[in-house]
Amino acid sequence: MADKKLVEAITSMEEDFAQWYTDVVKKAELIDYTTVKGCMVIRPAGYAIWELIQKDLDRRFKETGVSNVYLPMFIPESLLNKEKDHVEGFAPEVAWVTHGGLEPLQERLCVRPTSETLFCDYYKNVVQSYRDLPQVCNQWCSVVRWEKETRPFLRSREFLWQEGHTAHATAEEAEERTLQMLDVYSSFLEETLAIPAIKGRKTDKEKFAGAVATYTVEALMHDGKALQSGTSHNFGDGFARAFGVQFTDKDNTLKYVHQTSWGMTTRLIGAVIMVHGDDSGLKLPPAVAPVQVLIVPIQQKKEGVLDKAYEMRDRILRASENSVRVKVDDTDKSPGWKFSEQEMRGIPMRIEIGPKDMEAGKCVIVRRDTGEKIEVADTELEAKVQELLVTIQKDMLEAARVHRDSHTYSATDMDEFRKIFAEKAGFVKAMWCGEQECEDKIKEELSVTSRCMPFEQEQISDRCVCCGKPAKHMVYWGRAY
Amino acid sequence: MADKKLVEAITSMEEDFAQWYTDVVKKAELIDYTTVKGCMVIRPAGYAIWELIQKDLDRRFKETGVSNVYLPMFIPESLLNKEKDHVEGFAPEVAWVTHGGLEPLQERLCVRPTSETLFCDYYKNVVQSYRDLPQVCNQWCSVVRWEKETRPFLRSREFLWQEGHTAHATAEEAEERTLQMLDVYSSFLEETLAIPAIKGRKTDKEKFAGAVATYTVEALMHDGKALQSGTSHNFGDGFARAFGVQFTDKDNTLKYVHQTSWGMTTRLIGAVIMVHGDDSGLKLPPAVAPVQVLIVPIQQKKEGVLDKAYEMRDRILRASENSVRVKVDDTDKSPGWKFSEQEMRGIPMRIEIGPKDMEAGKCVIVRRDTGEKIEVADTELEAKVQELLVTIQKDMLEAARVHRDSHTYSATDMDEFRKIFAEKAGFVKAMWCGEQECEDKIKEELSVTSRCMPFEQEQISDRCVCCGKPAKHMVYWGRAY
Numbered sequence: 001m002a003d004k005k006l007v008e009a010i011t012s013m014e015e016d017f018a019q020w021y022t023d024v025v026k027k028a029e030l031i032d033y034t035t036v037k038g039c040m041v042i043r044p045a046g047y048a049i050w051e052l053i054q055k056d057l058d059r060r061f062k063e064t065g066v067s068n069v070y071l072p073m074f075i076p077e078s079l080l081n082k083e084k085d086h087v088e089g090f091a092p093e094v095a096w097v098t099h100g101g102l103e104p105l106q107e108r109l110c111v112r113p114t115s116e117t118l119f120c121d122y123y124k125n126v127v128q129s130y131r132d133l134p135q136v137c138n139q140w141c142s143v144v145r146w147e148k149e150t151r152p153f154l155r156s157r158e159f160l161w162q163e164g165h166t167a168h169a170t171a172e173e174a175e176e177r178t179l180q181m182l183d184v185y186s187s188f189l190e191e192t193l194a195i196p197a198i199k200g201r202k203t204d205k206e207k208f209a210g211a212v213a214t215y216t217v218e219a220l221m222h223d224g225k226a227l228q229s230g231t232s233h234n235f236g237d238g239f240a241r242a243f244g245v246q247f248t249d250k251d252n253t254l255k256y257v258h259q260t261s262w263g264m265t266t267r268l269i270g271a272v273i274m275v276h277g278d279d280s281g282l283k284l285p286p287a288v289a290p291v292q293v294l295i296v297p298i299q300q301k302k303e304g305v306l307d308k309a310y311e312m313r314d315r316i317l318r319a320s321e322n323s324v325r326v327k328v329d330d331t332d333k334s335p336g337w338k339f340s341e342q343e344m345r346g347i348p349m350r351i352e353i354g355p356k357d358m359e360a361g362k363c364v365i366v367r368r369d370t371g372e373k374i375e376v377a378d379t380e381l382e383a384k385v386q387e388l389l390v391t392i393q394k395d396m397l398e399a400a401r402v403h404r405d406s407h408t409y410s411a412t413d414m415d416e417f418r419k420i421f422a423e424k425a426g427f428v429k430a431m432w433c434g435e436q437e438c439e440d441k442i443k444e445e446l447s448v449t450s451r452c453m454p455f456e457q458e459q460i461s462d463r464c465v466c467c468g469k470p471a472k473h474m475v476y477w478g479r480a481y
Numbered sequence: 482m483a484d485k486k487l488v489e490a491i492t493s494m495e496e497d498f499a500q501w502y503t504d505v506v507k508k509a510e511l512i513d514y515t516t517v518k519g520c521m522v523i524r525p526a527g528y529a530i531w532e533l534i535q536k537d538l539d540r541r542f543k544e545t546g547v548s549n550v551y552l553p554m555f556i557p558e559s560l561l562n563k564e565k566d567h568v569e570g571f572a573p574e575v576a577w578v579t580h581g582g583l584e585p586l587q588e589r590l591c592v593r594p595t596s597e598t599l600f601c602d603y604y605k606n607v608v609q610s611y612r613d614l615p616q617v618c619n620q621w622c623s624v625v626r627w628e629k630e631t632r633p634f635l636r637s638r639e640f641l642w643q644e645g646h647t648a649h650a651t652a653e654e655a656e657e658r659t660l661q662m663l664d665v666y667s668s669f670l671e672e673t674l675a676i677p678a679i680k681g682r683k684t685d686k687e688k689f690a691g692a693v694a695t696y697t698v699e700a701l702m703h704d705g706k707a708l709q710s711g712t713s714h715n716f717g718d719g720f721a722r723a724f725g726v727q728f729t730d731k732d733n734t735l736k737y738v739h740q741t742s743w744g745m746t747t748r749l750i751g752a753v754i755m756v757h758g759d760d761s762g763l764k765l766p767p768a769v770a771p772v773q774v775l776i777v778p779i780q781q782k783k784e785g786v787l788d789k790a791y792e793m794r795d796r797i798l799r800a801s802e803n804s805v806r807v808k809v810d811d812t813d814k815s816p817g818w819k820f821s822e823q824e825m826r827g828i829p830m831r832i833e834i835g836p837k838d839m840e841a842g843k844c845v846i847v848r849r850d851t852g853e854k855i856e857v858a859d860t861e862l863e864a865k866v867q868e869l870l871v872t873i874q875k876d877m878l879e880a881a882r883v884h885r886d887s888h889t890y891s892a893t894d895m896d897e898f899r900k901i902f903a904e905k906a907g908f909v910k911a912m913w914c915g916e917q918e919c920e921d922k923i924k925e926e927l928s929v930t931s932r933c934m935p936f937e938q939e940q941i942s943d944r945c946v947c948c949g950k951p952a953k954h955m956v957y958w959g960r961a962y
Contacts, residue, residue: 032603032606032607033606034552034553034599034602034603035557035560035602036553036555036556036557036560036590036599039553039554039555040553041550041551041552041553041603042550042551042552043550043607044548044549044550044618047548047549047550047551048548048549050551051549067525067528067529068525068528068529068532069522069523069524069525069528070522070523070528070531070623070641071515071522071523072515072517072520072521072522072639073520073554073592073623073625073639074517074520074576074639075517076516076517079516079517092582092583093582094582095555095578095580095581095582095590096578096579096580096581097576097577097578097579097592098577098578098579098580099576099577099579100576100577100627100638101573101574101575101576101627102573109517109576111554111578111592118515118517121515121516122513122515122522125513125514126513126524137525141623142551142554142622144554146581146582157581158553158554158555160551
């Protein structure tokens with residue numbers, strides 16, 4: 001049984017979801033607050049999750065031909081100003097460097113909020129001919145947006161992310177890359193983070209500053225709020241025209257490149273917490289669990305118990321060619337305390353082994369996701385552990401899908417729409433006429449935004465949920481982080 | 482034979498080493514200049530080297546128990562000011578953020594030039610008892626120092642690095658960690674970058690701002706100038722006292738922690754270029770070569786040639802379990818052009834395969850490091866490639882060691898000392914009395930600095946090379962980047 005003291009220290013998620021979230025990020029030692037307002041320390045347990053996310057995403061990127069690069073963190077004001085929509089979107093929330101060393105700068109520099117402008121500047125230098133295309137680059141870095149309200153992982157003044165930026169010879173190729181990366185994101189969310197994603201296109205109101213089209217993967221958190229989990233933008237040749245990124249094509253004429261960008265951030269860690277967690281703390285999908293299996297010796301001072309635990313660890317390592325991340329908790333804490341910590345930290349599986357188990361030639365495996373206890377014969381340990389990790393990963397995705405689907409509603413008129421958002425929390429599928437006025441009205445009245453126009457359209461009705469005019473798109477609506 | 486046009490485009494290293502260096506970083510497509518003064522783009526070919534460096538170093542760190550974290554990039558001015566020596570060292574060269582969004586900040590923030598102050602702030606929060614020690618953290622990030630003169634990789638206003646920061650219960654443990662990380666650095670330099678390193682301690686004049694002791698690994702470049710390649714600092718409890726980082730020890734008394742920090746940067750890529758390169762361009766040690774083997778088909782339009790090249794690639798991949806990074810250059814460039822590119826980019830080995838070779842059941846391997854051409858029977862290809870990669874790695878270290886040793890001199894008085902620095906370039910071993918006055922004098926007259934007091938001391942004479950007073954230490958002196 002988990003130790004009461006530790007568990008009681010966190011707020012129940014039904015009681016106060018926001019406080020529960022804050023408790024988990026602190027108690028699971030993912031985050032520490034700092035004296036730098038709005039910025040966080042990502043602690044070892046949190047950063048190790050990010051490293052697993054990076055490794056997995058980076059592999060997926062490289063399989064599609066992406067190269068990593070590093071561009072400066074500063075953008076001269078004149079460069080930021082070149083694309084009108086873009087600067088309007090970002091200028092109000094950037095941090096400005098005005099002094100270098102003891103002297104004022106001639107031109108102030110903003111700390112990158114995103115790097116479209118710098119990539120344009122770079123591609124302008126290195127792209128001359130169609131032979132230099134496509135350019136398919138990505139960088140892992142931190143960016144800064146001067147937010148007023150901040151929350152660990154979800155919204156902070158500085159956050160870590162990857163930003164991919166590509167340049168292509170044709171509009172078709174750019175659109176193809178935009179959608180390809182959206183697919184990479186949705187596969188990653190489902191396969192690695194066990195989070196089912198809705199793929200779709202943002203409305204013009206919600207699209208990225210400077211984009212022709214923004215595509216998104218939207219996920220539903222446990223509390224029924226939506227989280228935009230990754231976006232992929234097609235810029236057409238708008239940035240290229242503003243920055244003069246041209247190439248000589250095969251037909252010997254000068255053309256503008258077509259560009260895309262796409263990004264995922266450390267807010268994914270927030271998504272993992274809010275999709276999978278429970279009142280005992282974090283629940284990590286095995287694919288991003290820095291420790292996947294914790295062996296907890298019972299009565300570890302009794303002769304042979306610790307040795308047995310180490311032997312089990314070594315067998316699991318050997319059988320999996322070191323691919324299973326397994327540890328023995330041999331500290332002098334009580335087993336109950338160790339159980340609580342393992343649950344709080346979201347380690348997917350614990351193995352309990354004590355003198356009685358040893359005598360019976362077995363051990364007990366406890367799944368973090370379901371709480372299920374499984375007696376396993378010692379001889380089957382290695383196979384069972386590997387099998388269960390696969391099962392847990394699959395079952396967590398399935399559980400998240402069931403939760404999302406059971407919190408997805410539909411509405412055909414505003415009364416129904418209002419009623420759902422008053423009584424329930426989740427996605428609402430409803431038709432939309434395509435006019436921003438209706439989005440504005442819904443947002444103002446209900447703090448609900450259009451999350452996306454999903455690729456999988458359904459005909460909920462033929463009228464806009466808001467104005468009753470003929471409908472153009474089915475939209476997922478929700479309250480969002 | 483390499484294509485003349487491409488080769489002639491770079492300056493000879495004997496003629497103008499600085500220009501040769503700049504030519505190589507541009508022509509090998511490692512770097513691009515930007516409109517952000519003093520900042521660079523690290524291009525795919527350059528960043529891929531950095532990724533291999535990161536992966537290797539990170540593995541070595543983790544083997545010693547290091548965890549990665551991420552701390553904010555901003556430091557409030559009041560936090561930077563807490564440790565007197567530290568702020569004096571860094572304040573003149575930091576970039577200041579004074580505005581967030583549209584409003585002026587109440588307190589200005591500097592962009593981190595290094596993160597000792599932030600780690601102190603963090604450790605102060607998370608360390609309470611001896612049970613919380615040691616803290617052994619590292620972060621991979623970028624830092625900013627507002628340099629006036631910049632050079633690609635060697636000195637830029639923003640650069641990438643890792644900075645490790647640890648806190649310990651005792652002075653002994655801190656010193657042990659400081660030296661342990663210096664050993665990690667020197668093993669990494671020798672085993673991975675094929676650069677022989679001199680390990681030693683910095684003089685007080687040259688040590689890090691706020692450190693009790695700074696240890697360094699010093700390397701000698703092809704032009705005889707020194708490059709400080711990594712440093713490891715022991716801070717004693719100085720920072721802990723300034724920031725109030727205390728813990729309750731086993732004996733129930735409150736004590737200050739003892740801290741260390743250690744870092745390596747993207748200047749290592751500069752070191753690789755300047756230690757190994759030649760007039761044909763870059764020479765990468767196999768361990769950090771993004772492409773290790775390039776297969777160049779000769780008369781590739783002849784039937785079967787390209788297929789043979791792919792087959793060879795696949796066999797090399799299979800035999801090495803995908804560990805050898807091998808590519809076929811199947812572009813429509815001429816073989817000569819491909820050779821030149823492979824040489825410029827420093828790919829350690831190329832394999833030439835044409836119809837005649839196929840008929841004879843062989844191929845030709847050309848080593849980038851020595852230029853040696855080796856006929857290899859087709860049946861022995863896989864084994865030979867793997868064997869040669871090991872040999873090249875070893876021989877490159879040996880060649881660098883021979884160069885360094887043949888450019889290391891010793892002097893017993895100032896006449897001799899001056900003469901060497903007037904006529905030659907390299908390290909000079911000479912005795913020193915321990916007084917900063919002599920270091921100042923030597924620096925002012927000859928632009929020569931003490932690189933380190935090596936762990937392997939020799940008794941060159943018993944008098945200081947500068948003032949003739951009794952000697953305390955043997956010092957490596959040099960002109961440095």
